[in-house]
Amino acid sequence: MSPLDIFLTSLGMAVITLLCRAFFMLPEQDLPMPQWLREGLRYAPIAALAAVVAPELVLTQGHLVDTWRDARIFGALAGLAFYAWKQSLFGTIVCGTGVMLALRFGAGW
């Protein structure tokens, strides 16, 4: 892509992300929405978060990990365990990353 193309692409991306973020915030009246969709949408945010995280943990180059000796999975499990224990965001990040790094550089996984 030429610099001009990248410039225009960025502008378009900015408009698209802002419209998504403002979709239900902008209208003056509540948008008509069937009750069943309202119920379903309660699960959309957690689904989106899980959908972004899961592939990062169990896929390598688009393929499912084929060994249990994967530092990321144990890092994530350690992070989950820490959250279950303390409900601390900071602790979860530090504990999960620490275990992953220890396994990768300590055990060579």
Place this chain on the structure above:
Amino acid sequence: MPLPSRFARLRAQALEISRRPAFREGAREGVPMAIGIAAWGLVAGVAMAKSGMGVALAIFMSVLVYAGSAQIAVLPLIASGAPMWVVWATTLCVSLRFVAFSFHYRPYFAHLPRRRRLALSFLMGDSNFALFIHRFPQFVAGDRHQDYFLGCALVTFGVWQLAIITGIVAGTGIPTSWGVGFAGTMALLALTCTQLRSASTWVAAVVAACAAVAAYALPMKLNIVVAIAAAVAFGVLANRARPDGAKVNK
């Protein structure tokens, strides 16, 4: 009004807002996430530097788009010269979760002027959404929603932009093989945990995670759309299956 006095007024207003207790609370609760956001921003910045689009355009895109996962998702497309509409469609798929966020934010902010709502929308992100809903599960009139949101969102915005611009400028000087980006994934994992309120949210998260992995080969990050659709469908069916008295109606 002359420009200098307008600036002075804005500055006084900003100072006043930053002293409000709810703003401070939001900022304080945003700080623990900063380590994950900084790590993720750094990795995104390095990826943008490596894509070869140049420092100026990379910073332009980061400040204007302010959506890390969308930016990372489109880099290989831009590098390979994909058509513009494919880049935009990918951006849309990755950003659809923001539509769900805005649906949940609406009751808290619907009374504000439209320009204010647009400005708040720009600052919307995964981190401040999860923290906000965790802090205010239900709309209660009189709560300082806007101050809390601003405190949390501005800390996130500042940390993110600082990190991604550092990554763009330092570029290949930062080795990504260290697994810095994993801290960002752990941050998202921690945010996911804050949203696990009930048994049905657990199931929705597992359904979405499996769907996102199974559909990963789809182009344009459609796997995220598939995952959200699967979890929403599950939510609808689960609510149908409940006895009438136990239905969730909000």
